[in-house]
Amino acid sequence: MAILLFAEHDNQSLSDQTAKALxxxxxxxxxxxxxxxxxxxxxxxxxxxxxxxxxxxILAEGDTLxxxxxxxxxxxxVNLSGDYDTILAPxxxxxxxxxxxxxxxxxxxxxxxxxxxxSPDTFKRPIYAGNAIETVQTTDATRILxxxxxxxxxxxxxxxxxxIKTIDAGSDGTGLSTFLExxxxxxxxxxxxxxxxxxxGGRALGSAERFQEVMTPVADKLGAAIxxxxxxxxxxxxxxxxxxxxxxxxxxxxLYIACGISGAIQHLAGMKDSKIIVAxxxxxxxxxxxxxxxxxxxxxxxxxxxxxxxx
Amino acid sequence: MKVLVPVKRVVDYNVKIRxxxxxxxxxxxxxxxxxxxxxxxxxxxxxxxKEAGKANEVVAVSIGPAQxxxxxxxxxxxxxxxxxxxxxxxxxxxxxxxxxxKGVVADENPNLVILGKQAIDDDxxxxxxxxxxxxxxxxxxxxxxxxLGDTTAKVTREVDGGLQAIEVTLPAIVTADLRLNEPRYxxxxxxxxxxxxxxxxxxxxxFGVTVSPRLRVIRVEEPAGRTAGIKVAGVTDLIEKxxxxxxxx
Ligand SMILES: Cc1cc2nc3c(=O)[nH]c(=O)nc-3n(C[C@H](O)[C@H](O)[C@H](O)COP(=O)(O)OP(=O)(O)OC[C@H]3O[C@@H](n4cnc5c(N)ncnc54)[C@H](O)[C@@H]3O)c2cc1C
Ligand SMILES: Nc1ncnc2c1ncn2[C@@H]1O[C@H](COP(=O)(O)O)[C@@H](O)[C@H]1O
Numbered sequence: 001m002a003i004l005l006f007a008e009h010d011n012q013s014l015s016d017q018t019a020k021a022l023x024x025x026x027x028x029x030x031x032x033x034x035x036x037x038x039x040x041x042x043x044x045x046x047x048x049x050x051x052x053x054x055x056x057x058i059l060a061e062g063d064t065l066x067x068x069x070x071x072x073x074x075x076x077x078v079n080l081s082g083d084y085d086t087i088l089a090p091x092x093x094x095x096x097x098x099x100x101x102x103x104x105x106x107x108x109x110x111x112x113x114x115x116x117x118x119s120p121d122t123f124k125r126p127i128y129a130g131n132a133i134e135t136v137q138t139t140d141a142t143r144i145l146x147x148x149x150x151x152x153x154x155x156x157x158x159x160x161x162x163x164i165k166t167i168d169a170g171s172d173g174t175g176l177s178t179f180l181e182x183x184x185x186x187x188x189x190x191x192x193x194x195x196x197x198x199x200x201g202g203r204a205l206g207s208a209e210r211f212q213e214v215m216t217p218v219a220d221k222l223g224a225a226i227x228x229x230x231x232x233x234x235x236x237x238x239x240x241x242x243x244x245x246x247x248x249x250x251x252x253x254x255l256y257i258a259c260g261i262s263g264a265i266q267h268l269a270g271m272k273d274s275k276i277i278v279a280x281x282x283x284x285x286x287x288x289x290x291x292x293x294x295x296x297x298x299x300x301x302x303x304x305x306x307x308x309x310x311x
Numbered sequence: 312m313k314v315l316v317p318v319k320r321v322v323d324y325n326v327k328i329r330x331x332x333x334x335x336x337x338x339x340x341x342x343x344x345x346x347x348x349x350x351x352x353x354x355x356x357x358x359x360x361k362e363a364g365k366a367n368e369v370v371a372v373s374i375g376p377a378q379x380x381x382x383x384x385x386x387x388x389x390x391x392x393x394x395x396x397x398x399x400x401x402x403x404x405x406x407x408x409x410x411x412x413k414g415v416v417a418d419e420n421p422n423l424v425i426l427g428k429q430a431i432d433d434d435x436x437x438x439x440x441x442x443x444x445x446x447x448x449x450x451x452x453x454x455x456x457x458x459l460g461d462t463t464a465k466v467t468r469e470v471d472g473g474l475q476a477i478e479v480t481l482p483a484i485v486t487a488d489l490r491l492n493e494p495r496y497x498x499x500x501x502x503x504x505x506x507x508x509x510x511x512x513x514x515x516x517x518f519g520v521t522v523s524p525r526l527r528v529i530r531v532e533e534p535a536g537r538t539a540g541i542k543v544a545g546v547t548d549l550i551e552k553x554x555x556x557x558x559x560x
Contacts, residue, residue, distance in 0.1 A: 010472075069477065070440065070450050093470040096436050097452050100405070104441035109406045109525035112435050122529065127434055128322070132330045132337050133534050137527040176449035177483075180465065180476040197560070222560065234490060240455070241473045247429065247489060249471075255559040265327060272537060276557045278549065284542075293540035294552055306546045311560075 001085035002031040002055070006077060006099070007048055008092045011038045011066065014047040016194055017090035019154035021147040022051055026155065027117040028086055031055040035080065037073050037169075039066035049161040056162055062169030067179040068094050074101035075172030081106055081142060086120075091146035099146055108140040115151040129246040129269035149193065150252040150273060185239040187226075192242065195225030197255045200244055200271070203231035204260025204282075204300060211237040214304045215259070221311040227251065227271075229261045245270035259300045263288025280304070312459075313368045314357040315421040316391065317412055318350040320375050320382040321432040334530045337432075346382045349427025351389070352487040355494040356457060357425050358390035365459050366423070368392050372415050374408055376400050380510060387505035388497030394510040399522055405433070407515075407522040409441035414518030416446060421482065423464070428453050428486040439486035449479035455490040 003025045008015040018034070025032045033056045034048045045059045058080070064072040077098070081087060087102060089095035091113050103110040115133070116124035122137045123145065192198065199219045205211040211232065219226050228238035230245060244251055246269035256274035261267060263279070263286055271277070272291050279292035280300045289295045296303055322328055322337075323345040329338045346354075360366040371386035372395040373379040383394035397411055416424065429436040443450035451457075451466035455474065458465040461481075468475045469488045479485075497505070515522050543549045553560045 067475070070443075070452070074444065093453060093468075097440065097450075100437035100440035101444040101450065103437070104406060104409055104444035107406075109404050110435075110437055111526065112437060126534065127531075128328045128337060128432055129434065130534055131328050132531050134531045135529040137529055139525050139527060175480070177451065177477050177479040180478055182470075182473065182475050183467075184473040230489065239473060240469050240490065241471060246431070246434070255553065255557075266324070272534075276553070276559050277537075277540075278553070289542070290539045291537045293557065294549055295540065295542045296545065296549060297542060298545075303546060307549070310546050310550055 002033060002083060003028060003086040003088065004077070004080060004084040005032060005034045006087065006089035006095065007034050007036050007044070008090050008094060009036065009038060009041065009044040011041045012043060014044045015090070015092070016154050017092055017149045018048065019051055019157060020149035020152045021088060021090040022053065022155040023152040024114060024117055024147045025086070025088060026053050028120045030086065033058055035060065035077065037065040037068055037076055039063060045164045046161070047157065049164055050157050050159050052156045052159045054162040057164045059164055059166045060169045064174045065169050068098065069177050069179060070097045070101050071173035071176045072170070073098045074105060076170050077102045078105045079170060079172070084142070086143045086145065088145040088147055090149045095146045099144055103144040106142055106144070108142050108144050109138070110144040110146065111136060111138060112146050113148045114145050115148050129265050130272065131265065148250060150250050185241055189219065190223065190225045192225045192227055192244070192249045192251055195253050197222045197224035198227045198251055198253045199224045199257045199259065200227035200229070200261060201232050201238065201259050202229040202261030203235065205232060205237050208237045214301060217308045218304050221308055229267050258288050258292070259304060261288055262286050263291065312366045312423065313370065313419065313421040314360060314366045315416065315419060315424045316350070316353050316357045316369060316371050316386065317408070317424070317426050317438070318354060318371050318373050318382055318386050319347040319427070319430045320344050320373060320379040321347045321430055324348050324431055330531055330533045334532055336528070336531050344378070346385050347427050347430050349429060349487050349489070351494040352489065352491050353425040353427050354386045354389050354391060355492045356487060359492065360459060361390065370395065370419060370421070372397070372412065374399055374403060374411055383510055384505050385497065387508045387510070388502045389495060390501070393508055396510060396512045398512060398514055402524070403522050404524050404526065405435045405437035405441055406525065407520065408438050409445055410520045411515060411518055412442050413445045414520060423459070423481065423483055423485065425485045425487060428488050439484050443484035449483045451477055451479045451483060452486040453488040454485050455488050457485060457491065
């Protein structure tokens with residue numbers, strides 16, 4: 001049988017999280033089809049068709065799929081499900097919203113946040129904010145998985161294009177909810193999920209202005225993405241999509257610089273797989289130092305400007 | 312309007328858990344247990360709806376061991392009106408929880424179910440979506456703002472790129488994200504009052520649901536650990552190390 005990968009995109013470009021989930025799918029083995037649900041998403045389908053190891057791209061377009069609302073999108077996937085024994089998606093907010101709905105409609109227990117494919121029916125996933133890793137074997141006829149993309153390299157994207165099949169968007173599940181608006185934060189920085197370097201700020205930054213003033217120059221010098229702790233987001237210093245942690249983004253850059261972040265379990269859950277961690281904190285006993293490769297005990301308001309000057 | 316709030320008893324979020332040496336699971340003996348933090352937020356939201364006159368009854372429900380009564384008493388002390396415990400020993404998967412909750416919904420006929428977005432033990436992030444599917448209701452996950460009307464609700468959701476506003480028709484499922492509200496602490500008088508509020512106990516059999524797991528847990532292990540590195544004297548030293556030793560800049 002075959003694998004269906006539900007793609008992440010914004011109707012214009014294909015997210016590289018899809019290419020990473022595709023690598024997980026390849027490890028499971030079998031023919032892989034990619035589903036693009038959207039509207040005016042032809043360019044996304046073209047990009048997906050070029051990814052290595054794709055059999056077909058299935059393109060479903062319509063008003064109800066433009067924002068991939070859970071109800072119609074899940075209904076669409078359920079209608080396709082008969083041809084597949086594995087259905088997966090990157091563990092993005094869209095994947096997390098839609099796939100459990102598909103799972104329940106198919107009477108299947110989903111495996112969330114797969115970090116390793118042990119065999120086609122056995123997977124590793126983090127539990128307790130990543131403080132334990134469980135290996136689970138599915139017993140359902142269909143396997144439904146979300147993939148933690150930081151654990152997989154992206155599949156390459158310059159292959160001879162796979163065929164694109166257009167299907168009807170369907171009308172099941174429509175009318176239950178309506179899209180109103182996206183309030184997306186604008187920034188021209190690298191995306192957290194794919195950045196090589198992340199400079200991340202915590203409660204110690206003290207205000208949105210100071211967060212901007214102190215963090216941005218360093219991030220600019222390093223070509224880095226900016227991240228934040230929950231405390232910084234809750235206090236309004238940074239926007240919600242910058243939160244790193246158990247319930248925010250999970251990141252694994254080459255370099256993560258934690259500034260004025262104490263290192264709570266929930267924050268570590270989102271960044272402790274970074275290659276190199278640097279911590280800057282006035283408290284030499286802060287738990288963040290237990291995971292940091294390099295620590296500086298000191299005031300970030302002195303250290304960050306100094307860092308910017310010397311870089 | 313009636314609001315149902317499922318609350319799970321989990322390891323307290325401050326506890327650093329330990330994996331059992333034999334790889335069979337996490338050691339929960341003598342560990343502090345609390346209400347799942349997202350569920351506290353869900354209870355708070357429901358109670359606020361009642362205080363605002365938009366809801367007239369808040370029912371808390373938990374599926375778990377007898378001790379989950381304590382979790383339900385916490386919900387009652389926060390302002391829920393009554394509670395239902397469905398006793399199940401041992402771990403229970405989101406799909407089974409959703410099936411049991413579907414049964415409770417059939418009995419109770421709420422217009423709104425507010426769940427937490429995820430339980431901090433299994434980190435599954437599934438139950439609300441599954442319940443919504445089983446009921447054929449609308450779903451608004453990861454809510455940071457809820458504006459409840461008579462027949463619809465406007466929900467602002469936390470999504471990867473920022474925020475998304477949607478409107479759902481009632482009855483609906485909402486799952487609470489961290490910034491929906493700040494849950495209150497129950498006052499002592501309210502804790503005393505909660506002891507007298509009704510708490511009814513049921514079993515999965517009452518709902519004709521079998522709770523046998525679909526996922527076989529083969530092993531639970533410690534994650535690859537990180538060891539603490541070194542403290543460097545200052546910025547010059549740091550840059551030198553990042554360039555020469557780590558090669559990341
Ligand atoms: C269910 C749940 C989910 C959660 N999910 C997340 C999540 O996804 N992500 C997340 O980050 N948190 C999450 N949290 C919150 C987490 O528990 C912590 O509260 C949070 O991470 C703390 O943020 P912080 O480190 O910025 O603040 P604090 O813990 O207050 O730490 C501030 C640090 O700054 C240092 N400091 C102060 N002044 C200076 C200075 N001038 N220079 C340098 N250092 C200074 C202090 O020594 C301190 O260590 C969650 C909590 C719960 C209950
Ligand atoms: N055993 C349970 N009892 C009551 N509610 C639960 C239970 N398990 C999960 N839930 C609800 O479902 C939400 C999501 O849980 P999960 O899908 O396990 O991450 C939780 O925040 C609770 O609101």
